[in-house]
Amino acid sequence: MRPQEALLHGAPKPLEQLPLDPCYAGLSDVYHTVVSPTPLPHPRVVHFNAALAAELGIDAGDQALVDILSGNRPWPDYAPVASVYAGHQFGAWVSQLGDGRALTIAEIRKPDGERVELQLKGAGPTPYSRGSDGRAVLRSSIREYLCSEAMHALGIPTTRCLSLVASPQPVQRETLETAAVVCRVAPSFVRFGQFEFFYHRGQPEQLAPLADHVIAQHFPHLCGRPDRYARWLEEVVDRTAQLIAQWQTVGFCHGVMNTDNFSILGLTLDYGPFGFMDAFRQHHVCNHSDYEGRYGYDSQPLIGQWNCSRLLQAMQPLLSDDQDEAAAIVTAIYERYSATYSRAALRRWADKLGLIEVRDGDTRLVSQLLTLLHHGKSDFTRSFRLLSRVRTDSDAPAVGVREEMADPAAFDAWVASYRARLRAEQNTDDAARAVRMDRVNPKYVLRNHLAQAAIERALDGDDSEVATLMRLLGRPYDEQPGMERYAAAPPDELRHLEISCSS
Ligand code: AMP
Numbered sequence: 001m002r003p004q005e006a007l008l009h010g011a012p013k014p015l016e017q018l019p020l021d022p023c024y025a026g027l028s029d030v031y032h033t034v035v036s037p038t039p040l041p042h043p044r045v046v047h048f049n050a051a052l053a054a055e056l057g058i059d060a061g062d063q064a065l066v067d068i069l070s071g072n073r074p075w076p077d078y079a080p081v082a083s084v085y086a087g088h089q090f091g092a093w094v095s096q097l098g099d100g101r102a103l104t105i106a107e108i109r110k111p112d113g114e115r116v117e118l119q120l121k122g123a124g125p126t127p128y129s130r131g132s133d134g135r136a137v138l139r140s141s142i143r144e145y146l147c148s149e150a151m152h153a154l155g156i157p158t159t160r161c162l163s164l165v166a167s168p169q170p171v172q173r174e175t176l177e178t179a180a181v182v183c184r185v186a187p188s189f190v191r192f193g194q195f196e197f198f199y200h201r202g203q204p205e206q207l208a209p210l211a212d213h214v215i216a217q218h219f220p221h222l223c224g225r226p227d228r229y230a231r232w233l234e235e236v237v238d239r240t241a242q243l244i245a246q247w248q249t250v251g252f253c254h255g256v257m258n259t260d261n262f263s264i265l266g267l268t269l270d271y272g273p274f275g276f277m278d279a280f281r282q283h284h285v286c287n288h289s290d291y292e293g294r295y296g297y298d299s300q301p302l303i304g305q306w307n308c309s310r311l312l313q314a315m316q317p318l319l320s321d322d323q324d325e326a327a328a329i330v331t332a333i334y335e336r337y338s339a340t341y342s343r344a345a346l347r348r349w350a351d352k353l354g355l356i357e358v359r360d361g362d363t364r365l366v367s368q369l370l371t372l373l374h375h376g377k378s379d380f381t382r383s384f385r386l387l388s389r390v391r392t393d394s395d396a397p398a399v400g401v402r403e404e405m406a407d408p409a410a411f412d413a414w415v416a417s418y419r420a421r422l423r424a425e426q427n428t429d430d431a432a433r434a435v436r437m438d439r440v441n442p443k444y445v446l447r448n449h450l451a452q453a454a455i456e457r458a459l460d461g462d463d464s465e466v467a468t469l470m471r472l473l474g475r476p477y478d479e480q481p482g483m484e485r486y487a488a489a490p491p492d493e494l495r496h497l498e499i500s501c502s503s
């Protein structure tokens with residue numbers, strides 16, 4: 001924080017002086033259970049997100065921080081809670097889930113007045129652990145930590161991460177690993193599955209208090225309106241569609257799009273076997289346990305809509321006492337999704353191509369390019385980044401992209417139509433377009449092999465690669481001299497890294 005901002009908002013404070021605002025924890029205990037974190041032996045801070053701490057108004061020098069962020073000491077004056085939820089997992093209904101290893105340890109007001117929740121993931125068992133250990137391993141914690149901050153820097157709505165603490169405590173997964181705890185930060189961690197839980201249990205009276213909490217805290221413009229639930233659900237559906245449009249246009253695959261992993265605020269939530277695609281494949285499935293490919297890249301938009309349909313079904317009791325009327329409202333809200341998604345996705349693809357206006361035929365231009373990238377198994381991130389070099393005043397080939405194409409002649413034909421389309425823009429200035437394109441086509445994303453290298457180093461006690469990636473991915477759109485190797489496609493032997501879905 002700059003000195004002027006510190007004066008404006010007050011200097012960073014030790015934890016006990018931060019303004020607590022426990023309004024989620026203040027809801028009835030039908031929504032959550034008070035649980036203390038299980039102490040974590042020998043905590044070692046792998047990374048502390050000083051920029052986020054400053055945003056939250058937290059004094060990074062507070063002696064109690066490491067103990068609190070590892071679950072070894074409670075946050076002053078706050079009783080931590082684990083939430084209960086249910087969900088559709090890979091399409092199948094699961095009636096009882098919940099925060100099996102996550103605990104909300106504080107709700108504070110940031111210096112700018114926004115309320116945020118802090119949550120420890122991997123802080124030990126809760127009543128919702130279903131026999132599991134309540135822990136998270138260092139491997140998956142590093143992935144969540146790096147990816148949530150990378151997504152934030154890309155401008156994609158996401159939960160954030162404040163800290164990553166490791167411990168030598170053994171944790172059994174496919175192999176014996178070691179424990180870690182991340183501290184996640186979000187305005188709310190409420191999931192679709194929380195509403196589904198009460199609907200399917202035959203407790204529709206529990207829907208309104210939770211919905212009113214979310215509306216009061218996060219959609220205050222709707223407070224008090226008689227039609228607030230319908231208007232709110234429209235916004236949730238819109239945000240979900242817009243989020244997935246952002247995922248698609250950076251080549252991000254979530255991997256486990258179960259309704260319990262879907263945020264009511266439209267945030268990317270619960271990072272597991274996710275992946276940014278290197279070689280572009282339309283049907284890419286990043287989760288090796290997803291045998292049917294339910295959550296493949298090209299299915300993500302429809303799955304997002306299906307998840308909205310599950311949420312809307314659960315909310316039906318709040319929409320009207322007349323079942324037919326409630327069903328009609330649900331249908332109308334559900335149908336918004338496709339139009340919102342298409343509009344948001346096309347706008348983003350157009351931005352990626354440097355097009356200021358969206359015109360008839362642009363959808364075709366995009367889908368032709370994606371087909372070419374698919375057949376060429378072209379590197380998604382690198383190809384889009386290089387497209388800014390196409391010039392309208394010369395027929396020079398699109399160097400770097402053309403070489404990867406299975407059918408270079410077909411690609412040349414595409415570039416010719418792209419050039420013609422660019423010439424039809426009102427502003428045809430190539431340099432200005434290249435600047436615009438470089439602001440939306442990242443140079444650096446969290447490729448699996450980069451995360452893996454950071455994990456392997458950290459497992460050996462060297463956390464420097466985590467820090468390097470945090471710096472790099474904090475500025476994904478900038479050229480960063482000396483860091484080009486992080487922008488390259490993975491070497492052949494690392495192309496098909498299998499990411500375990502255990503975490
Ligand atoms: P996930 O696939 O990580 O979204 O988790 C699905 C459900 O299993 C959630 O309710 C988690 O809280 C729970 N869960 C996953 N791993 C563990 C674990 N190691 N201990 C307890 N609960 C877990």
Ligand code: MG
Nearest residue numbers: 260261269270
């Ligand atoms: Mg989850």
